[in-house]
Amino acid sequence: MAPAQAQLPTLREALAEYAKAKKVKASSLARYESVLRTHFADWFDKPVLALKDSAFGNHCHKFAQSKGAALVDLGRGIVGSILKYVGAVHGLDIRSPFVKLGAAGLMPDRPQPRARKLNESGLPEWFKAVDSLPAVQRDYLRLILLTGLRKNEGGDIKRKDVDLAGGVLVIPETKGNKPHSLPITEPVREILERRCDGLEVDARLFDGLSADHVTEMAKRAGAPAFTLHDLRKLLASVGARLGIGDAILRRILGHAPKRGDVLHRHYVSLCEADIADPLTQLQITLTM
Structure with missing residues (x-):
């Protein structure tokens, strides 16, 4: 009852x-x-x-x-x-x-993923526009592209999340409700050092930045149309083209394997050092 x-x-x-x-x-x-x-x-x-x-x-x-x-x-x-x-x-x-x-067939079709607006061919123009922005907006957009972080994950980074000596960037809160970590590779070290300079431990690296407004700033500066999620998709697409394995790409992006993937859910565990070289290769390719 x-x-x-x-x-x-x-x-x-x-x-x-x-x-x-x-x-x-x-x-x-x-x-x-x-x-x-x-x-x-x-x-x-x-x-x-x-x-x-x-x-x-x-x-x-x-x-x-x-x-x-x-x-x-x-x-x-x-x-x-x-x-x-x-x-x-x-x-x-x-x-x-x-x-x-x-x-009963009375539900609408599931929403389709939004098509990506920015492709590799548009990156030179994108970088030219982004590099003309004020330092905070420029560093934020470059970091999002080079790490594949979601917009809030990048915007909420605090000084205490960046271990420059140990070479690890930690994202405490993610979409999957689990902490995520990335190696601090050479292509992003300069960005993080600049943003961390003089900050208190609980201060945000991009305090005051509007993640929803920064894309409009870049487009007004001449960048091709793009969304912040395009940058994440672009990193994944370039990684696949370079032959980087699914497990490493998932680890970089902070994606969990499918429920039925017992091997990668329960056996395979990759640390920051395991993805440092593939991530560096990816970042160098994106910035060429």
């Missing part, structure tokens, strides 16, 4: 429980709350058992048919994850309406 409805968490509370249990980043939690508050407002403060009602299923159907593919995919993921959580923790058996809709 299911627990009494009064004892069950609301959808809002279940989201908070789920986020704490899964160590969801504050920025992601705020985004999830915004989606539920905006698009599932009538259920946000109701006990999760209300999500079993046909009215919620009808609402999910309308949501799936009227919103964009990316938003629907995000909403589907949030609702599905919370229902799996309350099923495991609170003993509720509530099937996500989105699963039923998908089985």
